[in-house]
Amino acid sequence: MTDKPTSEDFLRQADPMRRELLAHCYRMMGSVHDAEDLVQETYLRAWKAYEGFEGRSSLRTWLYRIATTTCLTALDSRSRRPLPTGLGAPSQEAAAPLARDDEVPWLEPAPDALTGAGADDPAAIVTSRESIRLALIAALQHLPPRQRAVLVLRDVLRWKAAEVAEAVGVSTAAVNSLLQRARAQLDEVAPSVDDPVEPLTSEQRDLLDRYVAAFENYDVDGLVHLFTEDAVWEMPPFTGWYQGPESIAELTRTQCPAERAGDLRLVPVAANGQPAFAVYHRKDGVYGQFAIMVLTLSGDRVSHVGMFFEEQLFETFGLPPKWEGSATK
Known part of the structure; x- marks a missing residue:
């Protein structure tokens, strides 16, 4: 007979994954501040449910599922976070008075120290520099939330379609359809986001x-x-x-x-x-x-x-x- 998992077990195993989960939530939300709040909520939900965790998947996969659901719920009531380039044509008069809009929830940059995007960081196995760069985060904001989640889980985290289907609550066929539409939209709004990021020369x-x-x-x-x-x-x-x-x-x-x-x-x-x-x-x-x-x-x-x-x-x-x-x- 095995001992029931405890909250101490959960914290010991889950805490090293906090940074990669923050990167995941940042990709979904476009805000490091929102991401930090949602990671906290993810850990709270997981901690409360941990005694019922049966280990049919890895703890990492289970946490990503909870984080994805948490982000999708949050996105139901939030607008996308654009950059100015996502709102219209370039300004013609650089000397003209600047227009400021503090009501728009603008996209935010994220420190490498929080997301593990540094080239020498062990978490870079999951959080590659390419997957956190500004152009990609901005492009993801053009996708509907469910498409965004499917694309991140499939193309960034390399999950299988069946795993993604379980995480976002749709069929495997729907995952493939959502992924196809997401890739097409991404190519339309930012065709260069697949350019590899190399070390500085x-x-x-x-x-x-x-x-x-x-x-x-x-x-x-x-x-x-x-x-x-x-x-x-x-x-x-x-x-x-x-x-x-x-x-x-x-x-x-x-x-x-x-x-x-x-x-x-x-x-x-x-x-x-x-x-x-x-x-x-x-x-x-x-x-x-x-x-x-x-x-x-x-x-x-x-x-x-x-x-x-x-x-x-x-x-x-x-x-x-x-x-x-x-x-x-």
Whole structure:
């Protein structure tokens, strides 16, 4: 006769999976804050039900099932989280007044430390850098919740169709149909999200050094040469987005509060498995939190910049509201 499982057994076995479950919920929700809440709810539900867990599947599979159901329930009452690029055409006048919408539940970046997206992290077996990158998370937001769940479980976690069917409460045939529609929609809204994410080359590391130097030295002319011809700049909660190096340069000249060299400090962070920086702005001699900047690189140029102005993100990334240390070292 075997002993009944206890809550202590559950916590010992389940706690190491917390980070990968957070990544799963983040893919579903597009918000690290929502994901943290739903992981907590997942663990609470699982803890209450653990005595009835019969072990017909692994504990990991069981937890993912609960997390998926929890996310789908939450999504019944929530809107998708877009980026500005998902709302319309690029803005034509970079010097025009910026429109801000704080009512939109914008997509959020996620620290690698929370999702296990770091290249050397053991959890990367499940949470690969490719599966957490910003372009994919944004593209997933275009899918209806059930399609989103099926695509993540099948294409990211590599579950069998029968396992997915049990997790989302549909037939195996329905899983295959949902997956086909999800892949087609993903190709339509973001055909490049399947591009592999490789370790940074020496040229790309040099590019990032030059990028930081251009910003911190207020060298807008030098910044132009670091972008691809079709580079995109967006910055929620501002609804406009801008395309092309000249448009981005004009935006920087006319809308950035920096006026001279030294007004900005860029502190390296890691977000969505991509290069990222915490940007601090100097005002009255003090560097205060300004934005989290996530970069996408194409070769030796920057192809996309997401500037996220939600102040709560600095706490999420474990960053102080004021910066007194070195910027880049």
